[in-house]
Amino acid sequence: MRKGRAHAFVAVLCMLMPVFAAAGDQVPVGAFVHSGGFSMPRLSPDGKYLAAALEQGEDHSVLIFPLDDMRHPKTKRLPRRQVPYNIAWTDSGRLVVELAKFLGSLDFPERMGEIIATDLGDERAQPMFIREQGQSGRGGKQYIADHGFATIASLPSKANGHFYMQTYMSDDETYSRLYDVDASTGVRHQIGEINVGDMDFTMDPDGNARYAQGLNVSNKYVVYRMRNGQWQRLADDEHNPRFEPIGFSQDKQHLYAQTSVKGGPFSLVQTDADGTQSQLLAKDDFGSIGYVQWTPQDEPIAAAPSTGIPTSTVINGDRPLAQIYQVLLSKFPNEFVSFSSFSEDGTKLVFKVSSDREPGTYYLLDLKAGKVDKLFSENASIDPDKMSSRVPMRFTASDGTPLEAILTVPKGASMNNLPMVLLPHGGPFGISDTWFFDTDAQFLASRGYLVLQINYRGSGGRGPGFVDAGYGNWGTRIQQDLIDGVKWAEARHYGDPKRVCVFGGSFGGYSAMMTVIRAPGLFKCAIGYAGIYDLAMMFTKGDIKEGEFGKNYLEQAIGKDPAQLAANSPDKLADKIDVPVLLIHGEADERAPFAQAKAMRAALDAAHKPYEWLTKSDEGHGFYKEKDLVDMYNHVQSFLEKNIGPGVRTN
Incomplete structure (x- = not known):
């Protein structure tokens, strides 16, 4: 990009200001669960088309918009609960889509290991790597199923109709292979392999595999470098x-x-x-x-930490795009700007604006025309002006370790002795709470509750050592980090000690029971959502246990000694729970099987402890349907009001 063009465009950007609606009454529950948003926008190499993923309830599609007439997109619908995991243009008329399935709202979409290709003229997608036999979209030709798992590795530096695909085959799991694939015909040519399973390849611009990295079967990160035709482990x-x-x-x-x-x-x-x-x-x-x-x-121009409010450090500030990025930041104060996609010549780009109160809005920047157009929102039902601020803070755990807390403060409220909900995140390993928009936290804050989130040991965002510190500590040190966070918030008079509840999903559901058990008297109620309650059951039920990797992971994460597992399982310690409990679970949950919830219910019955019960027969790991999510949030609100009182009035 010429500097003259960049400087001219700066003048146009200076006129750009975000406009938001005024605040009004309490945000309805439906706004927090509404689907219908866009994501994953990808510009075609020639900059004439834009592909994007669209969610509409349980249905997902890939839409292809002509940029000169975005009122008439082409729609490529996916089977129920299948979602695009990645979208990539192989040339200006064809794209490939990596598929995933959505098991529940508490999980990231799980890759299916399948890749399809489509273009404006295809009525049906053509398989590039598919695991069930069927017909292709071009002439109805029969294709043979692949027995393995594939992902999009990367694209050539210049679009040529091909893409790079890495595979792990079912009959040879000790190898990872890399292919150059013609997206028009599906013909693939092997260009690399390594005798380690489930590796990701890093390629140079000439299409050579230079590095292979990932978690091996022992759940240990390894990286290999190609040197003199041989893979060498670093x-x-x-x-x-x-x-x-x-x-x-x-x-x-x-x-x-x-x-x-x-x-x-x-x-x-x-x-x-x-x-x-x-x-x-x-x-x-x-x-x-x-x-x-x-x-x-593929040069970096700015970077920001994963913790706190992300503040970008400019890299290579003399680059015209770095200067434009700085202007964009100035025009969206208190928000974060991230580049999403470019045309191949760099004259068009899509960028995203997001924040603690804004789920995300996408814009198209046209350097030649010197203009910016708003494209679409990830959740148009959310009015950022009605959302609450999220405040990252730090405190010191009882053993001296510095930890991060994020407080979501009800809009218009003074952070002083507020009714408080501890909201531990799932995972637990490598997952973290960030400053960005959080649906659960915003819903609770909209109902007048201060929300406390803790990035306990095991969380992501602070390096591998911090993650490793959580292994073997599910029921001990991690829970103490959460308890220390509650005591810190109470000591600072942010939360009212007489009105504190804990609500978590997945591992957070486990923590909702364990924090109550570990700290009697600290909480007034507990809500477990799709939680794990019997650690030993993880070795016999659920999808985590599958394969040697799953077994090794579980042994590292929770141990294998029966006495230790029982000592850290809420269903074995139900007699120590001294507060009302609400259990929420999907009966089709594959990650935390319904048997987990039934075990916890049976334990509460045996200990004569009070609890409430909400299940849905066709929901998985976290509710997915809008009506079920509305029901869940209404139950949570009612349960909180009953046990810690109504929240403060919000503006």
Whole structure:
């Protein structure tokens, strides 16, 4: 991009101001569960089309918009509860879609290992890698099912109708293979392999596999570098920083990677193409660098930490796109701007504006025309002016470890002795609560409750050492971190000690029971949503146990000694629960099977403890249907009002 064009466009950006609706009455429950939003916008290489994912209840589609007439998109519908995991244009008329399935609102979509291709003329998608035999969209040809799992690895640096695909085959799980695939015909040519299963490849602009990295069967991160035609494993111990390659610049001069020294937060670094002579680009002493903005030439221009309110550090500030990015930040104060997609020549780009109160709105920036157009929102039913502020803070745990807390403060309320809900996140490993919009927290705050979230040990965002500190500590140190957070908030008079409840989903549901057990008298009620309540059952029921990786993961995460498992299982400790309980569960849950909820209910019955019960027969790991989510939130609100009183009035 020429600097003259960039400077001219700065003048146009200076006139751009976000406009939001005025606040009114209490936000209805339906606004928080409404589906129908867009995500994953992808510009075609020539900048003439925009593909995006659309959610409409349980139905998902890929829409292809001509940018000169966005009123008439082409719609590619997916089977029920299938969602796009990734969308990528292979040339200006064809795209590939990696498929996933949605098991429940508490889980990220789970990759199906299948890839399809489509274009404007295809009535039916053509399989690139599919696991069931059927017919293709071109001429109704029969195709043979693949027995394995595939993902989109990357794209060529210049669109040529092909994409790179990595596979793990069912009959040979000890190998990961890389293919160059013609998206028009589906013909694939192997271009790389490594005799380690489930690895991700990092490729240079010439299509050569240079690195392979991922978790091995022992749940340990490993990384290999190609040198002289052989894969060599890089050392990862206390004497060698952990090295996670991200990608190469298109000029092939630089490799960008994340590095962690002694398990600390990840920094962003630039190295020579062979991974040597590292140069630090961005770092933070508390949180990992997690939000990086890239140019169309795959060069970073800004980066921000994963913790706190993300504040970007500009990299390569002399780049025209870096200057435009800074202007965009100034025109959307108190929000975060992230680049989403570029045309191949870089003259058009889609960017996203989001914040603690704004789920996300996408805009199209046209450098040649010198204008910005609003495209669509991730959730148009949310009025940011009616949402609550999220405040990241830090406190010190009882053993001296610094931790991050995020407080969602009811709009218009003074943060002083408020009725409070502890909201532990799921996972627990590698997942974290961030400053960005959180549906559960915003719903609770809209009902007048202060919401406390803690990034306990095991959470992501602070480096591998912080994650590892949670292993083996499900029912002990992690729960103490949550308890310490509640005591800190009470000591600061943020929360009223007489009006505190805990509500969590998945691992958070487990924590809802365990914090009550570990800290008698601290809480007035507990809500477990799709929770794990019997640790030993995880080895016999549910999808986590599957395969050698699953078994090794569970042994590291929760241990295998029966006495230890029982000592950290809420259903074995129900007699210690001294507050009313609400159990919410989907009967079709595969991650935390319905048997978990039934075991907890039976234990509460045996201990003569009060509880309420809400289940849905066809819901999975977290409710998915809007009507079921509305019912769930209404039950939560009623339960809170009954046990800790109504929330404060919000503006």
